[in-house]
Amino acid sequence: MEKYKYHLEKYHPGSKKPCPQCGRKACFTRYVDASGDYVFPEHVGRCDHEHSCGYHFSPSDYFRENPEESISLSRKHVITPKNLSVPIKEQLPSFIDRSIMEQTLSHYAINPLYTFLARCMGKEEADRLCRLYRIGTSRKWGGAAIFWQVDCNGRVRTGKIMLYDATTGKRVKHPQPHVCWVHTEMRLKDYHLCQCFFGEHLLPLYPDRKVFVVESEKTAVIASHFMPDVLWMATGGKNGCFNERAITALAGRDVVLMPDLGATQEWHTRIPMLDKVCRSVSVNDILETMATEEQRSQGLDIADFLLMEDTPQMILQKMIDRNPALQTLIDELGLQLTNE
Numbered sequence: 001m002e003k004y005k006y007h008l009e010k011y012h013p014g015s016k017k018p019c020p021q022c023g024r025k026a027c028f029t030r031y032v033d034a035s036g037d038y039v040f041p042e043h044v045g046r047c048d049h050e051h052s053c054g055y056h057f058s059p060s061d062y063f064r065e066n067p068e069e070s071i072s073l074s075r076k077h078v079i080t081p082k083n084l085s086v087p088i089k090e091q092l093p094s095f096i097d098r099s100i101m102e103q104t105l106s107h108y109a110i111n112p113l114y115t116f117l118a119r120c121m122g123k124e125e126a127d128r129l130c131r132l133y134r135i136g137t138s139r140k141w142g143g144a145a146i147f148w149q150v151d152c153n154g155r156v157r158t159g160k161i162m163l164y165d166a167t168t169g170k171r172v173k174h175p176q177p178h179v180c181w182v183h184t185e186m187r188l189k190d191y192h193l194c195q196c197f198f199g200e201h202l203l204p205l206y207p208d209r210k211v212f213v214v215e216s217e218k219t220a221v222i223a224s225h226f227m228p229d230v231l232w233m234a235t236g237g238k239n240g241c242f243n244e245r246a247i248t249a250l251a252g253r254d255v256v257l258m259p260d261l262g263a264t265q266e267w268h269t270r271i272p273m274l275d276k277v278c279r280s281v282s283v284n285d286i287l288e289t290m291a292t293e294e295q296r297s298q299g300l301d302i303a304d305f306l307l308m309e310d311t312p313q314m315i316l317q318k319m320i321d322r323n324p325a326l327q328t329l330i331d332e333l334g335l336q337l338t339n340e
Helices: 059-065 067-076 098-104 112-121 123-133 217-226 246-250 264-268 271-275 286-290 293-298 302-306 312-322 325-333
Strands: 006-008 028-033 045-047 135-137 145-150 156-162 179-181 211-214 231-234 254-257 280-283
Touching: 059 179, 098 135, 098 145, 098 156, 112 123, 112 135, 112 145, 112 217, 123 135, 123 217, 211 217, 217 231, 217 302, 246 271, 254 271, 264 280, 271 280, 286 302
Parallel strands: 211 231, 211 254, 254 280
Antiparallel strands: 006 028, 028 045, 135 145, 145 156, 156 179
16 A cells, blocks of 8 residues: 555645534645545545544555455555566465454453343353353553454354444544454454454354344344344454455355445345355345434444343433432342343
């Protein structure tokens, strides 16, 4: 990426946009690619109000959050003698020692995502889901979640570190998105990222289950609680690991794609590639048919819909938030929540 230079867009009438963080008008400058080959999303840029707002999301931040875009761009611009098109030798994936992952599968008391799951489903279920999906706890940002990517052969590819709000369950995106990677934090030398599906390690455990693929790792975990009869996996992004190499893990499986609102049409374009390896593949568009315009504009996913109605655990937690003494009473009497 060193030979591609990105810079803040030069000023011209209309070039300044509202800041995605402070909301003030005509104070946000986007980053552009000098070659014109790449267009960054609208949130990649810098606010003029350096002290009062301080928002600055650079191209390096964007490519760190979306490594598949960096890899795709690098391959697109390979220069060969006499401009000849030659096959690119695909690098073998790198792996991380499994013991490193195992060490992170604890300290959930400081993990905001775990706290949110416990508020929604109870601690016992939150423990089960974190163990099942290999969700770890990072020291970064005071306990951010680590979504480990473990392939169907049990090899650890990498881990995505993301910070969530313990109350809302939403990603912390201000003053900038809190996303990074384990292999980056470890500064591994000669590491080659080759992503796999989040939850892929569950394929051998459930060989007969239909596979539902969503975008977000958190969504896969939540959907697994509500609909445990199918296997939920995540791409880790709208594009994520949607490539011919990664989808070989789905060979011979019945697969249903469940895109976020607004991504249904794009995910339909993935069907021909998946058709080559899957026993069957389809796109479930139920969210598009039932969503309001406001929900579409928010890009909601199935987890958002599943949590629109409070679960019994969520109702109890709200009562405890209003009166903390209730938790002491529950603990002293050994009470347990039931669905009856």
